[in-house]
Amino acid sequence: MTKQIASFEAHKTEQAGTILYVGIGTAKKLIACSTVDHYNPALPPTDKNQGYQRPPERSRLTKIGNFLIGQNGGVVFPTAVLLASRKPLEYDRKNNMLNIFDDEQLQIVDGQHRLYGLKYAIEEKNAVQLENYPIPFVIMETSNKLDEMTNFRIVNGTAKSVRTDLVNMILTATYANTKRPDVPKKDQWRIVVSNVVDRLSKDASSPWHDAIILPGEPIVKRSETNTKIIPATSFITSLRPAYVWLKETIMDTTCSTLEAETDYMFKVVSEYWHALKTVVPSAFENPSEFVIQKTPGLFSLHKLLKYLMGNMYKGRRDFDRKNFKDFLKDHPEITDPNYWRLGSKNAEIYGSMKGFEELFEELKVYYEN
DSSP: OOOEEEEEEEEEEEETTEEEEEEEEEHHHHHHTEEOOBOOTTSOTTOTTOOOBOOOOHHHHHHHHHHHHHTTTOSOOOSOEEEEESSOOEEETTTTEEEEETTSOEEEEEOHHHHHHHHIIIIISOOGGGTTOEEEEEEEEOSSHHHHHHHHHIIIIIISOOOOHHHHHHHHHHHTTOBGGGSOHHHHHHHHHHHHHHHHHHOTTSTTTTTEEOTTSOOOOOOSSOOOOEEHHHHHHHHHHHHHHHIIIIIHHHOOBHHHHHHHHHHHHHHHHHHHHHHSTHHHHSGGGBSTTSHHHHHHHHHHHHHHHHHHHHTTOOOSHHHHHHHHTTOTTTTOHHHHBTTSSSGGGOOSHHHHHHHHHHHHHHHHO
């Protein structure tokens, strides 16, 4: 039997077909009926129980809590927290009362540091005077978790410029086995490429094994215990041109699902990087001393991948390790480890999107002569 855990006076409205409840609740009540769907690195992105938000930063929430304690609650936090309900809510229209039950708590979409800061102050610092601190809220009814994640991405990625790479990765997992017509066309490339990058990082035989900073993982300095050198977001962005070419030329007619596209592209990209590692092995032995696995190498070599695939396709050659090696093994710059070495003033000097294009053009000259 369900139990009512909170009730709020609220106004019910609608925006773009989504039911919204707008009101003000006390900190104690909102804390009691809400939670955050946190990402669990122990679970695969495809797990139905996988969350999509990073855990709150302890230093940030304690700062908020201590500030509120110091001001004795006499400070204005006028911005509403955004919550979501994954099921229809009970609303008394006559009395404008919204009732929340314990069978499913509200999900915090935006505002976890504010609410967790208050929770820290009330529960850990015993600042009971903050229990009745008023917090404006907006609660939206979502038909499923996918809609909730999409709204999180809109609010934090479009309106606030907060990192949303984690939710992008989870969204790709949600779409993983979906037929392409059901997936927004603009999202298809990101879904496939995100899954390719995830597999490259986790495949024990990959040149990129444990070298990619996946969404939800902290960005820390490389060390003996930390081998990660490039953010997944950079890798995903750099692969887009190769994906577009493969989709338009091959995958659109040969792959019926996004999962099939992922399998095909993963094999191509993996074989390409195995070939690169074969022709210039020393540049991969200590990645922190070279830029071949950093953004200059990543962007320029993925542009080169697209170019080489065009030539190989015309020559009816498979996109496998042997054929990629044949195209790479005699290239004077690519096969020279010093060209990729930090401090050599070669590839490392190309440090912007414009520079990556210039580096690609420089590498391409060999094939045009």
